[in-house]
Amino acid sequence: MSNTSTTTSTITSTTERIPVLIIGGSLVGLSAALFLAWRGIRPVVIEKHTASSPHPRAIGFTERTLEFYRAVGIADRIPQVPPGTRLRRVRATSLTGDWHGESDWTPGQDGAHAVASPCTGAALAQDRLEPILRTAAAAHGAELRLGVEMLAFEQLDDGVPVDVRDRATQQIHRVMADYVIAADGADSAIRETLGIARRGVGHLRTLRSLLFRCPEADPVLAKGIQQFNIEQPDLRAFLTTYGDGRWVLMFDDTEAYRAADPHELVHKALGSPFAVEMLAAGRWEMAGRIAERYRAGRIFLAGDAAHQLPPTRGGFGANTGIDDTWNLAWKLAWVLQGHSSSRLLDTYDAERQPIGWLRHQQTFARPDYARWAGDALQGETLYANEAMELGQLHRSFSVIGAGAELPPAASPAEWAGQPGTRAPHVWIQRDGQRLSTLDLFAHELVLLTGDGRWTDAARTAAARLPLPFKAVRVGSDVTFPADVPFDECFGVSSGGAVLIRPDGIIAWRSVDFPVNAAAVLEDALRTVGACPA
Structure with missing residues (x-):
């Protein structure tokens, strides 16, 4: 052992x-x-x-x-938060003092994006x-x-x-x-x-934090700012709220700060001797390391x-x-x-480790953390907020058609049904009920198509395989809105089809209906699902 x-x-x-x-x-x-x-x-x-x-x-x-x-x-x-909510950060002398220099998480973007999720x-x-x-x-x-x-x-x-x-x-x-x-x-x-x-930027700082309540500070949040970089000659700290009446103050783990009275540090950051209830203290490492x-x-x-x-x-x-x-x-x-087969488990590392590394690079290339990483990531391409959240690319043998020439992330609208990406969210109708396309993908592989010929191909392929699998026909089983047609959303013709995994990732697509559709589909299913020999 x-x-x-x-x-x-x-x-x-x-x-x-x-x-x-x-x-x-x-x-x-x-x-x-x-x-x-x-x-x-x-x-x-x-x-x-x-x-x-x-x-x-x-x-x-x-x-x-x-x-x-x-x-x-x-x-x-x-x-859930109201639509369009984003975290806003400013530099400030204190919470109740002067504010200036609001910064975006991704330079040039305000954090808002199109409604691309049901959440x-x-x-x-x-x-x-x-x-x-x-x-x-x-x-x-x-x-x-x-x-x-x-x-x-x-x-x-x-x-x-x-x-x-x-x-x-x-x-x-x-x-x-x-x-x-x-x-x-x-x-x-x-x-x-x-x-x-592990590799990455490694250890950058050790910080201490103070968790506290301060009801007199809460009204400041009505101004729409939730995060504050406190800049005083004798206090450099970060102040933010949990949105539930609790606040946290973070600062470097230095001898001077360790010796200081916690209430005094909080009052300096607040800029006022408000009544404060201390809840907890912590110590943590700022670092970037990816296995x-x-x-x-x-x-x-x-x-x-x-x-x-x-x-x-x-x-x-x-x-x-x-x-x-x-x-x-x-x-x-x-x-x-x-x-x-257990081969399917190989795709976890193949798909997730590169995403972990991408998020490391994106974190330390952005202004919030770039100053701590030096010039190591200077010039790194910054991907849009929506791309990083809803448009990351997964590559493995369980995804057919995610070539090395593709970027690691893009907006869902740009991908338009690209294998290896999350299936696009569209509000659709099924049996008179409104649901998201994402609600179709849960326990099975799902073949989504508007062409009824694929239904016969799916029935033939399913009979030969042990995989949980079903076909969903657009126009009969579900209805897409007229202004967001299925073929345009998923990048196929009227005779095409897409195969979506149980985690909502597009695994394969056929732009048109091939002559040997049942065999083509069976090959795709065997590959994506790592069928036992």
């Missing part, structure tokens, strides 16, 4: 067999548990803490993240979202074991034995998992034990274990990790359920 602890405790003799063990029960681990359980796999989550951190980190969730939560049925429990995103603190995820994951059959830590693991041909310990009782027992998701944070013991290296690979055998890295990035206005931190698990969950489910 690969050991991460040598403490002696009571050891049970039985070994428990489970399909997926998720190590780390924060945002990413809980999302993984929910996505897997919703797909019919009952994972076990272990988390060494017994509750959410009293000092939440993530506070913003993107449209894409809310699309995932919409799919699994919890979006209505998460209050608007959410401004919700991590410790408010995690209980929602726990409840939903458990309701779908996931087992959450809080106060339990990993001690050791090893990889065998038929699974991953993991020794875990209940921190309250000190009892140790062994779990044999078919697969493991390591969502155990930036200092991941699993990643380090596996010897997976060189996200998979080692039966173990998969997700979240900060795979990509350590600082909080950004683009939502590149926790949202990237949640996106990891949405990509991985359907693949694990299909392999465990016998639909696909």
